[in-house]
Amino acid sequence: MNILNSERWESGSDFHWYNDFDKENATNSFYNNNILLGTGRYALRLIIEWGRIKYNWRRIWIPSYFCPDVIESVLLTGIDTEFYYDDPIYGCNIYEAKYINGDVILVNNLFGYRSQPNYDSLPRSNIQIIEDHSHDPWSDWSINSSADWCFASLRKSIPVSDGAILWSPVRHQLPPQPQTITNHYQASLEKYVGMLLKAIYLQGDPVEKEYYRGFLTRGEKQLGISKISGITNFSRQQLFKIPIDFIRQRKNQNRDILIAKINNLKTFQILQPDQTPNCCPFSVILYFNTTRIRKIFFDSFVGNKIYPAILWPVKEELNNNLPASNINFSEKMLSLHCDFRYSSEDMNRIAEIIIKELNK
Numbered sequence: 090m091n092i093l094n095s096e097r098w099e100s101g102s103d104f105h106w107y108n109d110f111d112k113e114n115a116t117n118s119f120y121n122n123n124i125l126l127g128t129g130r131y132a133l134r135l136i137i138e139w140g141r142i143k144y145n146w147r148r149i150w151i152p153s154y155f156c157p158d159v160i161e162s163v164l165l166t167g168i169d170t171e172f173y174y175d176d177p178i179y180g181c182n183i184y185e186a187k188y189i190n191g192d193v194i195l196v197n198n199l200f201g202y203r204s205q206p207n208y209d210s211l212p213r214s215n216i217q218i219i220e221d222h223s224h225d226p227w228s229d230w231s232i233n234s235s236a237d238w239c240f241a242s243l244r245k246s247i248p249v250s251d252g253a254i255l256w257s258p259v260r261h262q263l264p265p266q267p268q269t270i271t272n273h274y275q276a277s278l279e280k281y282v283g284m285l286l287k288a289i290y291l292q293g294d295p296v297e298k299e300y301y302r303g304f305l306t307r308g309e310k311q312l313g314i315s316k317i318s319g320i321t322n323f324s325r326q327q328l329f330k331i332p333i334d335f336i337r338q339r340k341n342q343n344r345d346i347l348i349a350k351i352n353n354l355k356t357f358q359i360l361q362p363d364q365t366p367n368c369c370p371f372s373v374i375l376y377f378n379t380t381r382i383r384k385i386f387f388d389s390f391v392g393n394k395i396y397p398a399i400l401w402p403v404k405e406e407l408n409n410n411l412p413a414s415n416i417n418f419s420e421k422m423l424s425l426h427c428d429f430r431y432s433s434e435d436m437n438r439i440a441e442i443i444i445k446e447l448n449k
């Protein structure tokens with residue numbers, strides 16, 4: 090990391106505030122003429138509410154392997170839900186469901202690993218398709234999408250405390266842009282303060298880790314759970330200053346560096362994306378041989394100040410037909426951050442920690 094203070098080195102978890110971009114190269118046409126929301130969940134809720142009024146949507150098909158917080162926010166809209174099979178290893182099957190008029194399918198570019206699906210065999214005049222591009226908002230698939238609707242949470246890929254985008258590749262009429270509401274503004278502001286404090290902490294200045302963590306956790310808990318809100322003005326301004334090509338190139342380089350060092354180890358597999366041009370996968374996904382070994386590595390990572398994510402812990406109460414392969418994957422995976430914050434030295438350090446743990 091550029092602002093690295095060696096005693097405070099850490100990797101993963103929330104972004105710190107970072108503004109040291111080459112703003113000359115920032116590209117911004119993606120954000121024009123589309124709707125900017127506070128979170129991905131608001132984007133999805135907004136489009137579901139719009140689709141229920143405008144197109145009489147009655148039922149949404151959700152991938153079986155999906156973010157539980159997002160499923161919970163879909164349930165808030167009152168639309169009926171069904172699940173179709175989707176799995177990080179075995180892929181997704183949107184083709185065999187029995188669709189009826191008023192159905193809408195939610196398709197996810199899981200971990201940014203997927204190639205663009207072919208929708209030709211689907212009854213497109215009776216059903217609509219929403220795509221979730223949160224894991225790689227600027228992929229070729231996202232840019233060339235043929236779905237009715239697309240959305241992406243932006244705050245997972247770039248350092249903003251809130252932000253998501255909603256658009257219609259086939260140019261359906263978009264819903265009106267929602268206002269930014271006070272509760273959302275306050276939640277995002279709390280996160281923003283946490284990001285600033287984390288940046289100060291990483292520089293070695295006097296901020297307690299618990300202090301910035303408190304702001305980040307409180308902010309995160311409040312995001313996405315209020316009335317549907319537009320993006321805050323401070324995140325909107327920031328979007329236009331972040332050079333996406335740089336963000337994507339650096340992540341891909343870091344990913345390659347880390348994978349090259351840990352590729353042939355027997356304790357885990359590394360998930361690989363479909364062969365698809367111009368993709369920028371979300372992270373390095375390790376799939377361990379057993380849940381016990383996953384735990385050993387998780388503890389070792391945290392002990393070395395590397396904070397991986399579990400995407401996602403299963404919540405069987407949300408889908409009581411959750412496929413066994415989904416549960417198995419969820420219990421054995423870890424997602425390691427490799428985004429623009431990090432340098433090749435950071436990736437080497439993570440690889441060394443992994444190899445040291447293996448040699449214990």
Ligand SMILES: Cc1ncc(COP(=O)(O)O)c(C=O)c1O
Binds near residue numbers: 129197221
């Ligand atoms: C695939 C995916 N889509 C949507 C979201 C929701 O994004 P947000 O947290 O901005 O509501 C998440 C959140 O983690 C996600 O992982």
